[in-house]
Amino acid sequence: MDAEASRHYRQRALVLKALAHPTRLFLVDRLAERETCVCELAALVGADVSTISRHLSLLKHAGIVTDEKRGNQVFYSLRQRRVLTWRRCVEAVLEAAARERLGAAR
Amino acid sequence: MDAEASRHYRQRALVLKALAHPTRLFLVDRLAERETCVCELAALVGADVSTISRHLSLLKHAGIVTDEKRGNQVFYSLRQRRVLTWRRCVEAVLEAAARERLGAAR
DNA sequence: TGGCTATTTGGCCATTATGCCAAGGAGCCA
């Protein structure tokens, strides 16, 4: 893998890494419905506000979400919806695995 | 997030975690072209064979690739091609970020 | 069987990721 390919894949892996956490996937799915403030998201997840703030910050740096301060709250939302295609990719893998299990059990 | 949602997202995050590494993305792209043995992949990446073997094992456990022993070599291949939609998901994010940078520079 | 080649696994170590608490900063309202 030459330097350019290396950079190419490092950059893409960063985006996937940002998604690759249960809480962050939940947040992305949530934000796909509507913009939401940090405290509400924290309540939904059931984790410390600081923890959620960190997850959101990570998603923001990855370019997946944006934030907007309004009053003393910060509302996060998806930067674009096509990132939701992560579902198609993952479901394809899970379905193939499920089919394989059925085949093995036959 | 209740117990079921938690399980749901944990399972999906596992698949994304398997993809979320530069070397593993490279391997997936490579295997999309044709099945390849471990030693050839190791040479392409330029890493220790044991390192590549571990990455492939991880991809296999995630249900993304399969292996087939033939002689004293092991050939890996994609289990299904729809996993390649990771590209669409990631490119959407990168393109949005690029647009944003252009807008900011305007 | 003995020697080779191809892979996987065990061990170790360095680096990164996570999560919570506490502290710090911002904005709102009385």
Next chain:
DNA sequence: TGGCTCCTTGGCATAATGGCCAAATAGCCA
């Protein structure tokens, strides 16, 4: 200004990753 609420960031402890070397396995072929 003082007190609240909402977020973010610093500090830490713990767990998970990633990589390489060395050792163990498996299959081929003399």
